[in-house]
Amino acid sequence: MAARTAEIKAYVVPDVKAEAAEVYARWGMSLSDAINVFLVKSIDAGGLPFDMRASSKPCYDPASVLPVDPRWGASVLPVDMDDEEDDVYAQLVR
Incomplete structure (x- = not known):
């Protein structure tokens, strides 16, 4: 070498x-x-030696998201993003 x-x-x-x-x-x-x-x-x-495409797997922990509510569509918002002032999350999980 x-x-x-x-x-x-x-x-x-x-x-x-x-x-x-x-x-x-x-x-x-x-x-x-x-x-x-x-x-x-x-x-x-002949270029980057690895694939640069995004993974098809979710990049979040499924245990940390709100449940799906058909009224709002599929929700993938982390539970810890709850903002008590707007009460949006409380409406989603009723």
Whole structure:
């Protein structure tokens, strides 16, 4: 393998960098290693090496949503978003 001497500079959110570093450290990789793997796989795939389409699965916890009320249609609002001032949620769960 050729020496890795080319430099890439990127700006990321500090928390994202720290969490990603933790993820790759579990695999024994540095962020530099992970980025190199990403770039090589991008070349192999001729683009992004993963699917960017949205998941067809719901992105919420079904236990945390209000029940479906036919008068209002299907509701997927989290229960913890209840605003006591407008009483909308109380009307939905009557």
